[in-house]
Amino acid sequence: MKPYPLKCNPEFKDRVWGGRALEQFGLALPEGPIGEGWMIGDHPNGTTTVANGELAGLGLDRIRELYGKTLFGSKGFSEKNGRFPLLIKLLDCQDDLSVQVHPNDHYERLPQGELGKTEMWYILDAKPGAKIIYGLQEGVTREQLAAAIADNRIMDCLHEISVEAGDSFYIPAGTVHALGAGVLVAEIQQNSDSTYRLYDYDRLGLDGKPRELHIEDSLNVIAYEGSGATYMKTELSGPQQWLTLVQSPFFITEKGRVEGEWSLQTVPDSFVIHIVCEGTGAIRWADGELAVKAGECFLLPANLGDYALAGSMTVLRSYLP
Template identity: 85%
Template sequence: MKPYPLLFQPEMKERVWGGRALEQFGLTLPEGPIGEGWMIGDHPNGTTKVINGEWAGLGLDQLREQYGKDIFGSKGFSAKTGRFPLLIKLLDCQDDLSVQVHPNDDYDRLPQGELGKTEMWYILDAKPGAKIIYGLQDGATREQLAEAIADNRIMDCLREITVERGDSFYIPAGTVHALGAGVLVAEIQQNSDSTYRLYDYNRLGLDGKPRELHIEDSLNVIAYEGSGASHMKTNLSADNEWLTLARSPFFITEKGNVKQEWPLRTSADSFVIHIICDGTGSIRWADGELPVKPGECYLLPANLGDYTLTGSMTVLRSYLP
């Protein structure tokens, strides 16, 4: 079967901090506060299915099993789990997320078959004054943080940053972080659902009970001497050129503005994921052309080869290093 750009049915996740903002992308949401759209994923907690073309109806796990390296590329599998290595999300934060941290792959208390979680955020939209928590105050130690948690003053140890549309944040495992109310985010991450909560504003979960905290695990995995986290403004100086937002052992993510035809190519090493941030255009390849719009996330098979982006739009491109 000839390869083509794959679009998936998102797996929607109800979250106490979520809302309805993902509807602006034309997505159909179930009832309730929807915080996460898992746009491309192959995880026990959510596996997306193709909704376009000849592979419609197949899950990402089935594509992996049937076509393997042809679609994913020679590097396109987690060495630990054998699954698709990334998870692509859109996040609607109508309220503050919990203060949290993620482990790396080597943490010995990870659930069986689970990965650590290095991730990055691209701010698609932000209300004026919206903030995130991004790292500890300089010099904060495990002992100081544990004492602050016990005294209910953890916020004294955390750094807050005001964000705006177009900001990018790289969040290696071990970085304390939390998205704040009023942001809409594209997230590229390892294929993991491992989160340790340090603090959750003493609120109740969707079940009416206090949400679980993971203080000991959190204190164990925080990178107190620095995790390599970085953030940047992403104003582009030219069209049809890539700006690198994140370069990690697990993914590379770049941003580009499409203003005229932009010829590109996949490689045998890795699939390519394109997230359409704004504007409209198309993806054209040897056997067809697809119109694309904001909020859509496409997986381009490693064996697709030459393709062209057209139109006037901002896109993110992610692939494996």
């Protein structure tokens, strides 16, 4: 089989905080408040199937079994569970998300085969005044946080930041965080669905019942001395240049502006994932061309080799370190 850029059928997740904003990308959403589109995933809670080309109809898990390191690269597997190592999402936050934290790979209470969750956010759009929670106030200890939770004053311990389109946030495991209402986000993360909720505004879930909190696990995994979280504005100096947003042990993510044609290539040790943030264009390679537009995500096999991005668009590029 000749390699080509893979586009997947998203797995959509209804969430109490979700909405319909992902429809602006031409996505056909199921009914209900859709908070998450899992665009590229190989997880028991959501495995995407390929929508185009020779591999159409196959799940990413089956492709992994059939073609292994040829397509995903010599580094393209989790050492812990053998699955595809990343999960790519688009998030529509019409309401505040729960205040939460994620464990690292080594937390002893993780489900069997599950990874920890280090992630990053790129803000695609934000309504005026939109905010996120990003870490604890300086100096907050486990004991102080536990007392604040018991007294229902956890918000006093949290660090809040105003956001706008183009902001980028690195969220290592152990970082307390929450997206706020009015943001549309591209998320690159470890292939994990492990979330511990500290606080959920006393609201009910879609089933009409209070959503579960995970206070003890949260207190256990928070990095009270700092997790290494960083954030940045991402204005680009010009087209055809990569700006590094995140360089983590699990993925590297860069932002670039395409104007005209930009010649690039994959290497044998890692796949490349492109998220189109805005604009339109095409991916060209030796055997074809694929039209692309904002909101679409593509998995470029490690053995694709030379390719080009063409058109006028802003893209994120993620690959393994």
